[in-house]
Amino acid sequence: MRHTTLSLLFCTLPFAAMAAESVDSSNANSGVDSNEKGVEKITIEGAATANNEPVGTFNSPISNLEYDPRVDLQSRNMAEAQADVTIRGGIFENTGFRIGSATLIDPQTGHYFAEIPIAPEVLTKPSIFTGVDNALYGVNSSVGTVSYGWRPIQTAGSVSVGIGNNNFNLQRVHGAVKHALSDLPGWSVGVEGEYSRSESDGTIANGDHNFERASGRIQLASNDSQTDVFYGFQQKFFGWPNLYTPFNVNETEDIQTRLVMLNHKQRYGEESMKNTFEVSAYYRENDDHYVFSRENPEAFQAFHETKVKSLAFSGTHNVSQEFSINYAAQLTADDITSTTLENNFTSREYYKISVVPEYRTQLNSNESLTVRLGGAFDDTNRDDDRLSFVGDISWLTQAGSNASRTLYLSYAEATQVAGYTAVGGSTTSGLFRSNNQLQREVSKNLEFGASFDKTSFKVDTAVFYRWDNELTDWTYSFDATSARSANPVDIETLGVEVIAIKRFESADVVASYTYLDKSEDYRIDEVDASFYALNYPPHRATLGLVWFATDTVEVRIDNEWRKQETNALRNGGDSAFFSHVTFTYSPAQVEGLSLVLAVDNLWDERFEEIPGTPGRGDQYSATVTYFW
Template sequence: MKKALWVGGLIAIALQANAQTDTTTRKLDEVIIQENRIQIPFSKQSRNLSLVDRQQIETTPARSLQEVLSFVPGVDVRQRGVTGVQADIGIRGGSFEQTLMLLNGIKLSDPQTGHHMMNIPVPLVNIDRVEVLKGPASRIFGQNAYTGAVNVITSLSEVRSLRLQGYAGDFGMKGINFAGSLPVGNYKQNLAISYDDSDGHQYNSDYQVSNVFYEGGVDLNANHSLRGMVAYTDRTFGANGFYTSAFPDQWESIQTSLASLAHSFTKDRFSLNTRTYWRRNNDEYRLRRNEPEFYQNNHTSTVFAVESNGSYKSKLGTTGFGIEGRKESIESNNLGNHERELFGVFLEQLVNLGSKTDIRAGLYSNYYSEYGWKHFPGMEVGFQASPALRFYSGVGSSYRIPTYTDLYYRGPTNIGNENLVPEQALSFEVGGKWTKNNWRGELVYFNRTSDNLIEWTRNTQREPWQPQNFNEVVFNGVEASAYYRTNPNGQPFQVRELMISYNYIDAEFIETPGLESRYALTALRNQVIGGVLLGFGKKIEWNTKMRYVERISQDPYFLLDMRVDYNRLGKLGFFAEASNITDSDYIEAGTVQMPGRWFRAGFMLNLQ
């Protein structure tokens, strides 16, 4: 099967089709980062920020956003099986509970558990770019942006288009993705649908994933605009080894619904964006797939929020401000029925001191019905030493409240802890960015001191896991990266992209005698990511990606992935992908043994 798919992909590359110029390529330095208040070009950011654009998404050997993010420096993606049917995302040694996921600025955090963080109801084909903010982001996005935030961005097109992608591969894998844009007068709208399934790479690892995403927007006049979104995802999968190795027949089915409506007002130097959104997550979990009566959990969590964010430019600089209200609730046969409210207020100021120095400082004050008021100050300083070289430094505090699973879960292998208190951290970073022609480089050092860190532990007699608060835990790290990109020129051979990065993290987490740690000692220690995208003429692209990963208490592993595209931007294109070419033996999360070498191939249809 593997050989047949690989040969089929190579045969497809030899076919002829029409090619187009890559008109989607944009200078990354000019992209405006979509924060909720003050928006700054990528090149002027005084933070450690990674940007994944459409070209990188399309040429990466990946079938899911989770797999794409695994090639972002400093991001730790722990997948349970292929295509990220369930995956946890950590940043700078943090856990999956400490990362905030957003979709067009809408927070996707679930009060039940961070394991649902990546239930993003957007087909990969419809994602325009992904912004990864590393470091404390509570001042910008609010609580739970503890170690960083990942913002998935979609865009509305003024041009009619249709994109269709299909693929098949090992493990009975197959999928179809559709994205269409159909503007009608002043009204712009997108519809995207996807379906993926597989028999699974091991016993009880099959899955079916469906996504439906609709987005529409209209400019009412020169100052006012409306934008709405409705999305739904259904994920059903065998969960062998996901949460415990004692029950190989685990099974889970998750449905996530999301709806939002936003109004934007812009006039002269003032802008205001107000939106409301609703998110519901249904989670059915069985310890034995075909025996729900043996042990079954049913959880329904609901989030309703309203927020308003704005900015005003004056002689003193740019002022950002915002207010939000959020209600979270859960109905569960295991966790019980609970609800809590959040209220937050933002204020920040960006000031330019001359032509080279800028200071951005602010405060987010948060009230939680269970924990009272908390305040998160932060500040960044940037210095443009030359047109090519920028230095920056920043400090900020962050905060995460326990999930309902942390507090109330009861099961044969896990028990919650109602006495947990929120975890807090103070973070500092200093770095430099260099940009010259087609090259970018960055070097940054960071320090994070966590207090009341929440970590699941158990005693050496193998009693159930239970979360505990740990006193001061210190993380230190260094990230170095270099990146090169040039536009396609149709030459017989061209290096179009080249990247290399190295991350080192030292976590001063010392286990208590007699206790085992579940997550802290599986955090990244050393991470090396590399990639090269080659162009052969106008139509063939060959992308090679590699990762070396070493965790604190686990054996290191090396992964090599490749993708070949033919006529990617033409009307009809083909691709072939191979993952784990080195056939490495490794585990990323739980006790799920990841697959060895595996292949897939497919086609792309682009019409305008």
């Protein structure tokens, strides 16, 4: 069976090799790798953007996701400062972040899901799970999951220094060493670490930042296994006008995140029918100091400390050449200590198990059919449980000359519960008004898709209809004294996605278009504006280009155009055009040296990605990196 994916490993692999890997990876990667086994449409397993480095700070796992065809990243200050990652018209709390087999969560709010203190060199490129794959592998993420795997360590390193406008400066060092164990053939041990920092005055007034991250891991690997022990620490201070409220004040946040993870991945069984298994465990602590007004800190400030412990596993067991079982489970326990927001709901335990059997049959020498049918069970010690149904059927046709076509039909249900800020705080006062009547959210997704794949060209398309019931949204009323109120809403979403990639002799191109249409029912009249559920683009297009101009010169361009849904809180227009451009010169005279000139928001677009929150300005930088 073919794993239908969009693989855009720009500048790293020949396109023909990408196509072959896409066709043949289903058995090798089933269940636990970042390239999950399945037929869900447009799972992105490589870089889906031209650029892979940000302009205004050091690289992080979510850098440049705003130009990803399937991800709508709504940032405050910049993506690496505070990022709301949405998928297919969902909201930030509908999106999970999965490392290995474990989904990272923050019990306070989904605003902090993307606080991941891991160097990008440690992780694979993100895969975007929707539909059946999200229902199978995601946890407490009803619409989509951004999934990363652990890379094998390779001996390498780099040191970077950067400067830019707005008094921007950056320093970074990364190193990794791998050593083969002579007494154990096929085994190796590796050590990897990095330190990164950056600061600037910001692209607008009161938009300054000061970031720092240190992380490292030890890895033991063999031909059939990989074990990683990881620790990461990250501290971020940043400011932004109207960061979370529409009251024209200069707000700030100071966030510290600690993450300890243990991950083991194992392949077992005969070579003709390899099985996979992965287990992940983590402890995550996130400390947040929020100040409503930096000029008058005592007006309102809040301190929060969240702690999360989790154990997860996933895998695929092949019973025969035709039949296999995909499975995943996760147990998570969290708690929060808060000075202001959460006082009624401060701890919870989450349980999830999913089992999706898979049947494959060869119709003839060129055609095969794959059926997945199963379910997932979600529960907590505070909420009602839910049994969800998932299933899909895909038809693969091999046309020869590395060409193929895949058609599929899928239906998936996924569910989640609201974060503590939404359900656990005051329902009558405060900046952020909770709602203790919020119920478990349920999302149902019906989808049809097609993929057409040739040696140097690929098109992926999908049409989906999603029912979100009891979705927790944050809304605003012009008659209210609070900045935001948590309210349930039922939303039906129609979506169309088209993504095309093309490899030329000296360039790679990716283009996409997404259409979304929503109908909503809040069941109350006191909603004048929605910060999230109705903050979406009915029309969005991206265009990425990597041009290998010469052996020493490379140009990368990412573009995004959007037409946003009208919102009563948004200042300025409802359309925007963003561009991220980098020029890289690697002199032949000095091996390993590169100079990168980059600009983000080339046209100084001030579009408000969050209604009422000012958009970012342009940022220029020059970075010198030496690799070894």
